[in-house]
Amino acid sequence: MxxxxxxxxxYSTTGPYGAFGRDCTDGAVLAAEALNEEALKGRGLxxxxxxxxxxxxxGRYVSLARALLREKGCRHIVGTAxxxxxxxxxxxxxxxxxxxxxxxxxxxxxxxxxxxYTGACPNQHLLPLFEHLIPRHGGRVFLLGANYxxxxxxxxxxxxLLDAAGGEVAGERFLPIEETEIGRLIAEIRAARPSFILNxxxxxxSYAFLAAMRAxxxxxxxxxxxxxxxxxxxxxxxxxxxxPDGAGVGQLAAACWFDSLDLPESRAFRAQAAARFGxxxxxxxxxxxxxxxxxxxxxxxxxxxxxxxxAVRRAVCGPVHPTxxxxxxxDPRTNHAALPFHLGRxxxxxxxxxxxxxxxxxxxxxxxxxxxxxxxxxxxxLRVVS
Amino acid sequence: MSGAGVTxxxxxxxxxxxxxxxxxxxxxxxxxxxxxxxxxxQRWAPLRPEERFDVVLVDADQGWNGLLPWPAEEAxxxxxxxLASEAPGRIAFAIAQGAxxxxxxxxxxxxxYPALVLALYIFAERAAARAKIEALQERLRLxxxxxxxxxxIAARHCLDEEEAYRRLRxxxxxRRLTVEQAAASVLxxxxxxxxxx
Numbered sequence: 098m099x100x101x102x103x104x105x106x107x108y109s110t111t112g113p114y115g116a117f118g119r120d121c122t123d124g125a126v127l128a129a130e131a132l133n134e135e136a137l138k139g140r141g142l143x144x145x146x147x148x149x150x151x152x153x154x155x156g157r158y159v160s161l162a163r164a165l166l167r168e169k170g171c172r173h174i175v176g177t178a179x180x181x182x183x184x185x186x187x188x189x190x191x192x193x194x195x196x197x198x199x200x201x202x203x204x205x206x207x208x209x210x211x212x213x214y215t216g217a218c219p220n221q222h223l224l225p226l227f228e229h230l231i232p233r234h235g236g237r238v239f240l241l242g243a244n245y246x247x248x249x250x251x252x253x254x255x256x257x258l259l260d261a262a263g264g265e266v267a268g269e270r271f272l273p274i275e276e277t278e279i280g281r282l283i284a285e286i287r288a289a290r291p292s293f294i295l296n297x298x299x300x301x302x303s304y305a306f307l308a309a310m311r312a313x314x315x316x317x318x319x320x321x322x323x324x325x326x327x328x329x330x331x332x333x334x335x336x337x338x339x340x341p342d343g344a345g346v347g348q349l350a351a352a353c354w355f356d357s358l359d360l361p362e363s364r365a366f367r368a369q370a371a372a373r374f375g376x377x378x379x380x381x382x383x384x385x386x387x388x389x390x391x392x393x394x395x396x397x398x399x400x401x402x403x404x405x406x407x408a409v410r411r412a413v414c415g416p417v418h419p420t421x422x423x424x425x426x427x428d429p430r431t432n433h434a435a436l437p438f439h440l441g442r443x444x445x446x447x448x449x450x451x452x453x454x455x456x457x458x459x460x461x462x463x464x465x466x467x468x469x470x471x472x473x474x475x476x477x478x479l480r481v482v483s
Numbered sequence: 484m485s486g487a488g489v490t491x492x493x494x495x496x497x498x499x500x501x502x503x504x505x506x507x508x509x510x511x512x513x514x515x516x517x518x519x520x521x522x523x524x525q526r527w528a529p530l531r532p533e534e535r536f537d538v539v540l541v542d543a544d545q546g547w548n549g550l551l552p553w554p555a556e557e558a559x560x561x562x563x564x565x566l567a568s569e570a571p572g573r574i575a576f577a578i579a580q581g582a583x584x585x586x587x588x589x590x591x592x593x594x595x596y597p598a599l600v601l602a603l604y605i606f607a608e609r610a611a612a613r614a615k616i617e618a619l620q621e622r623l624r625l626x627x628x629x630x631x632x633x634x635x636i637a638a639r640h641c642l643d644e645e646e647a648y649r650r651l652r653x654x655x656x657x658r659r660l661t662v663e664q665a666a667a668s669v670l671x672x673x674x675x676x677x678x679x680x
Contacts, residue, residue: 191591208518210511210592257491431518463596465495465520 105165107176112153113300124387200386204250235292236264267291277305322347333381366421389420433460495520497537561606625663632666
């Protein structure tokens with residue numbers, strides 16, 4: 098193989114959740130530049146990224162993915178941030194026997210052979226998050242969700258985990274991504290007096306909510322972040338500039354990587370990213386995850402001597418790979434990465450202070466361990482409540 | 484939106500039997516079942532009547548009558564049909580084995596979990612419906628006894644039919660019996676209604 102490796106990059110860099118896509122795309126571009134520089138020096142193969150940007154329009158993911166696979170000759174796509182988009186393009190990826198590299202945290206209950214999952218699933222984000230927060234704040238949790246599969250499934254899981262742990266759902270609301278009229282929701286939360294709030298909103302509704310929570314906390318100290326935190330599994334550095342007036346400061350988020358983590362593997366990468374995108378920018382787990390995914394993909398193609406997905410999957414699954422997020426092992430059973438858990442608190446400098454960490458755990462996308470283990474174990478047999 | 488009422492089922496430690504010749508699709512199916520948490524056995528030989536599995540996935544393209552040890556529509560565990568064919572006879576075979584869900588071949592990994600959930604749900608729903616029908620049939624069978632008991636109470640206590648029935652019902656409720664059971668008991672002379680009430 099002497100031709101450059103072609104990798105499709107499928108993210109919306111504009112639209113309501115454009116911040117995710119901008120960090121993912123920039124991380125991918127930086128990885129490709131680094132790989133191409135190495136290739137010039139005779140190490141590895143050059144990479145050609147084919148950028149495709151649906152601009153936040155749900156219907157365009159499928160047509161752009163089809164173009165990448167059919168017309169642009171890509172057998173690998175690093176892409177989609179929202180689960181709804183991933184689920185939309187999956188049948189195409191299967192049909193063309195391609196491989197989708199998905200690096201965002203998601204709601205689990207998937208283990209597709211044509212997808213490599215390097216983002217966290219619930220046993221790597223939601224479970225440790227609850228295990229950390231419930232003993233400290235209590236188990237009355239208000240559940241907020243974006244009105245699509247991520248919000249629905251995360252809230253559903255949260256409800257079941259709370260039932261099993263003897264906790265309680267203090268309230269539940271779903272909001273469209275672009276909904277910013279949240280006065281009624283704040284009144285509900287005020288009346289419900291939850292121990293903490295699980296925020297599975299994304300985009301403008303999430304930013305408006307965080308701003309409103311700060312206003313509520315100023316009125317009533319019981320709703321300040323230290324007393325009743327708003328916690329999220331997908332809020333990262335890339336969105337903090339979008340939240341008006343730093344209203345998120347003090348709130349919490351779980352992630353497999355934070356810009357402020359001082360990992361030996363991240364230092365050179367961070368310097369390289371700062372040189373390319375400016376020293377003031379904070380890099381998110383989306384950025385470092387996309388960087389890591391493009392490198393993993395290119396290196397697996399090189400190791401397999403082909404871009405044929407089954408061979409690439411065999412090359413990438415099993416061994417431990419050094420990445421800028423730390424060493425990563427992808428389980429050949431599930432195609433999911435083992436990932437650490439970090440809990441960050443938003444600081445006034447536009448980043449996160451890491452307040453708790455756990456070492457990497459294998460992904461358990463169908464939560465088999467929760468049900469068989471003893472921690473939050475409860476028999477959840479299929480039943481119909483009439 | 485989120486399918487309220489049906490909790491997320493789990494399959495940890497449950498035993499699945501795949502009745503299918505080994506091939507690539509079956510390997511994919513086995514892998515996915517294990518990821519979901521099941522223990523898996525695969526073979527191409529009949530399920531014996533004394534064997535117990537929590538779910539059976541059966542090749543409906545090649546399957547023959549007798550592969551599963553139960554008569555049509557009396558499946559003893561949830562059944563998933565594995566089917567590539569559109570032939571009506573093969574679909575009829577799947578139905579006759581008691582299939583509650585099907586997975587189209589070649590097996591798509593994402594189809595496995597939904598099919599298991601559906602097959603379990605259908606199985607539980609059918610069992611509940613069967614139990615309910617049996618209970619209703621029993622009550623229907625005893626309707627005559629209720630009529631005779633009401634007549635007997637009315638005659639013995641000089642009551643009209645409505646009042647006699649009310650007494651019988653109260654008697655049944657006090658003893659946590661169905662009206663039919665109470666009637667049978669009265670007719671058999673095992674019970675006497677209280678005079679007043």
